[in-house]
Amino acid sequence: MTENIKVERDGFVGIITINRPEKLNAITPEMAGALVAAVNDFNTDDGIRCVILTGAGEKAFCAGSDIGTLDSYETPWAFRNRPDYCDAIRALLKPSIAAVNGYAFGGGLETAMTCDIRIAATNASFAAPEVKLGWIGGGGMAVNLAHAIGPSNAAMMIMTGDAIDAAMAERWGLVSRVVPQAELLAEAKRIARTIASRAPIAAETAKLNLRAAWEMSIADAIGYERDLQTICFATDDAKEGRAAFKEKRAPVFRRR
Incomplete structure (x- = not known):
């Protein structure tokens, strides 16, 4: 450094x-x-x-x-x-x-x-x-x-x-x-x-998704976005987000 x-x-x-x-x-x-x-x-x-x-x-x-x-x-x-x-x-x-x-x-x-x-x-x-x-x-x-x-x-x-x-x-x-x-x-x-404060994996995935939107055709970019969404949906943080919504509380994201 x-x-x-x-x-x-x-x-x-x-x-x-x-x-x-x-x-x-x-x-x-x-x-x-x-x-x-x-x-x-x-x-x-x-x-x-x-x-x-x-x-x-x-x-x-x-x-x-x-x-x-x-x-x-x-x-x-x-x-x-x-x-x-x-x-x-x-x-x-x-x-x-x-x-x-x-x-x-x-x-x-x-x-x-x-x-x-x-x-x-x-x-x-x-x-x-x-x-x-x-x-x-x-x-x-x-x-x-x-x-x-x-x-x-x-x-x-x-x-x-x-x-x-x-x-x-x-x-x-x-x-x-x-x-x-x-x-x-x-x-x-x-x-x-x-x-x-947002789910870290989702935020990092959003960054990947935005970059892909520059480089791919519209059809490919939408397909890629759906794949990334599915990956995020399967994380513990996404489960925590859904639970927090149901329980009317702030979510606690752990990057998992």
Whole structure:
């Protein structure tokens, strides 16, 4: 691990903070490795039911890759096969929330988009600025933006490289909610605790189901959804949910 990736546990909620505010939380290869380690820890920790990803300081969520490190790759092929921090977050099995404060540029935007839910502070801004430097994003920029905000808006962002503010991001559907900066982490925790109060297997299965909905035909996605529903229905937590409903009490889920 590295001091630039801060990992905390708050009850059933895990928090990963990109902690390099003096460099706008730009990601180095060492930090990418630490994100992989953090995800692996949370994936194997049954005590964690939802994960928040945020950035330290008031200026940035994440400004993407540290451009100063990019020339350290010996060949373009080595660059292609580098450990990718977006892939690390994409490997997270638990439901995830991006709490976006300040800049979410380049790989920072891609990182936010790998999370299941995105909320933003009023000072947040979002950009795919790689075209201004001679390349394009490589962490899922096009596919995730096109799904989130539509092909035309995605093209506008990717081809101009210009930023949009939090209000525009909310109108376009890139984020679910915009809150004052001082309330951002508290709001993310409120949502995370709500998710963590639900049946954990069902919540994780819902994440799988939503991803499948992107990738499958409608008929295949519905069939897959029914299979996942059947798996959930057979769990002890589902039995507990039905019993609690009948007994008019709050369910106690145990991830079984």
